[in-house]
Amino acid sequence: MRDVSVIGIGQTKVGEHWTTSLRHLAWEAIHAALADAGTEAVEAVYVGNMLAGALSRQQHLGALIVDFAGLRGVEAVTVEAADASGGAALRQAVLAVRSGAAEVVLVVGVEKVTDMVGASGTTAQVAAADADHEAVHGVTSAALGALLMRRYMHENGVELADMAGFSVNAHANAVGNPYAMFRRPLKASSFVKGSMVADPVNLFDSAPAGDGAAAVVLCPTEMAKDMVPSPVRVAASSLVTDAPALHDRADPLVLAAANTAAGRAYHAAGVVPGDIDLLELHDSFTVFAALQLEAAGFAQRGEGWTLAKNGDIGPQGRIPISTCGGLKARGDVGGGTGVYQAVEVVQQLRGAAGDCQVPNARRGMTLNVGGSGGTAVVHILESIE
Amino acid sequence: MSGTAPAQSTHPAAHPAVGVSPLMRPHYPVGIVGYGAYIPRYRLPASEVARIWTDGKGGLPVREKAVPGLDEDVxxxxxxxxxxALKRAGIDPALIRAVWVGSESHPYAVKPTSTIVAEAIGAVPNTQAADWEFACKAGTEAMQAAIGLVGAAMARYALCIGMDTAQSRPGDALEYTAAAGGAAILIGPAEESLATISASYSYVTDTPDFWRRPDDSYPSHGDRFTGEPGYFNHTLSAAKALMEALETSASDYTWAVFHQPNLKFPQRAAKMLGFEQEQTAPGLLVGDIGNTYAGSCMVGLTGILDITQPDDRILMVSYGSGAGADAFDLTVTDKVLERRDGAPMTRDYVARRTEIDYATYTRYRRKLRTK
Amino acid sequence: MELPRHWRLQNQRYGLVGEVCDQCGVKLFPPRDVCPSCAEPAHEQYTFSGRGQVYSHSTVYSAPAGYEEYAPYTVALVKLDEGPMLTAQLTDLGDQEPEIGMPVEMVTRRLRAEGEQGMIVYGYKFRPVMSQGS
Structure with a gap:
């Protein structure tokens, strides 16, 4: 198996891109990533996307996007794992390079949520849940988050205000990220006053869906050293599944897929949680941030929330998270999220994260979660000495 | 199918005595094996209707009426x-050969309600299923047919339901009373019954006192014409004919229950037939739940069955606009005592109550134009 | 029109009919034919009592398409007395606040209608256990 590294990254600003189509967003990110890598010799493209079939009435994104991006003829395919599509696409790219099937591979994660307006977005998102046994009862993604949050607060004696730290941190970090959807701080006192989406999840607790695309170029580490000044190696890649329906899990408050995926990644990279300098996790709701910190070994069961309360998740904290705003403030890019996370970690490891920079970041981790926890993808990235 | 009696060489209905009396008696004795009520939990006080439409100055025909929730229908x-009804009867639903739902507010204009019910209670597929229509007597009409079906030993059990979510035009006199609720009556062999039914009688004429045309949302009515020529003529005629044929009078009955479009009509009818207030009190629910149309006198009957004693005799008379009335003669057996605690009582549903205002009512009844 | 998929699930939606695993005896709802505990086939039907407790709940203010007319409504994870957990709406709460641990019972209600002309989808919801003997 060959060692794999990232040699190029690109991303668009996350937001409401009314004048830009899905293919155009993808092209922008691809164009930036290829320019960053200094090559156009791409042999395969993996597209991470979740909602295009429902919201843009467009599938077959592999062919569509490479054709539009001037790469007609290149092997290309869409990888779908709900919100974890981007991470899953990245993993397919890593496997392709590792195996020797391809030399230079590109991953693009793209989501276009503003092609339709009204309740269609909410409806499309909940397709990640069990349609016959969850969605038919009128649950939404926010409601699934809320069911977890209510139970989490109940079991652990947590107040709503105790969760504020996650959103406050995300917004504070996004101020320095030119690609973020909401570059403005959020006060803890405002957090508890957000208008209700699905009790107890309010507007300031849930991530805003936005349009965006991010891309990453991979190649064997041996080759990477000759191509770019500071390649970032993929130290670990893992993907684990769980029951997609919340009610089918033995303990809904344990994200078992995330736990196993993180464990496998630590083992593969030969590290422990304490060796991770920053973590881009899937904070679509604050309770997900808490549960993922627990699943990834940064807190005991039921104690993830204390990291936010104690300031451990800030850029100078014990485990910085959502360093460029996370889903909460950079914006929730659905199936593109996993690729954004990788781009952000690479920026940090290059020391190029600008105002978002985590000091001395050498090893970063991404945790991309699909649905309410049915898929978890973990990547550990390291700067090369 | 088992349970069917062998064909007889001489049909009992060919007997010269049959048909002389207008009374309908089954060949084999039948009765009520199980019963169950349902009343939704929301209540609209009549004073709320008056507040909106008469400045609170109009008279109130009932205290309040039961309103279904947004996710409820017939x-x-x-x-x-x-x-x-099945909880009380304790029978295998697979033995039911007919599921009949009488209503004037079926959720579909075409597509049976009864198949939904039959599927949900586990009576499919070896059953008949049909929806019945005769204004407020659609449910008792089904009961008479069920008596025939079981009385001829074509079936061991037949389930009859009278249920409505009655419609009323905003501001109309009916808006005070048009309510939701009803009951299910499981007809079976007399030996298994908690109340036997000795006979029934049906009095029908063509009297257009109340109707709804196919494309209308709300029914129309003949105002005062609904009283004398409609309700009273048919109700009293049916009751009198039944009692005359059975040689009974009001004093032979422990309880009586009539169709209840408002408080006044059934009380006046009872009085005219010689019944005392105490005889009708436990079945007179209209003041608390409104007029539940096809459910009205059937849910009144379940209210009586909840408190009755063995050997009590009950007169039930329904009324359906259009018009007709069905009268039944019932005698309670000792099985009622062991069965009635098997399910919530009618009064439990009456007591389960959340008051709503007129604005909430218009939303729950989908009277707000949203497109 | 999603007619066939709703029709196919009527048995479980109307009657709370699940399964028992042939191998390990665990009771399954929703029915899934393959036991998640031991991966053996589960074929024997089992009708649940419909009694359970609220494990968690949320009130939805921003509803997906087809559910707008019911909002706000309460959804819950209900732990059935026989073991399995399911997702369902709580109904008939009246003035009662839903609570974790609240005993509930199954009722059959409208889940949604496919527009003004479409079919009506019926299925299980749960309500606070009705008090008897008032």
């Missing part, structure tokens, strides 16, 4: 009443 309400 199918869901019938399912719960049917489940209650």
């Amino acid at each position: 199918a869901t309400m019938s399912v719960e009443a049917a489940r209650n």
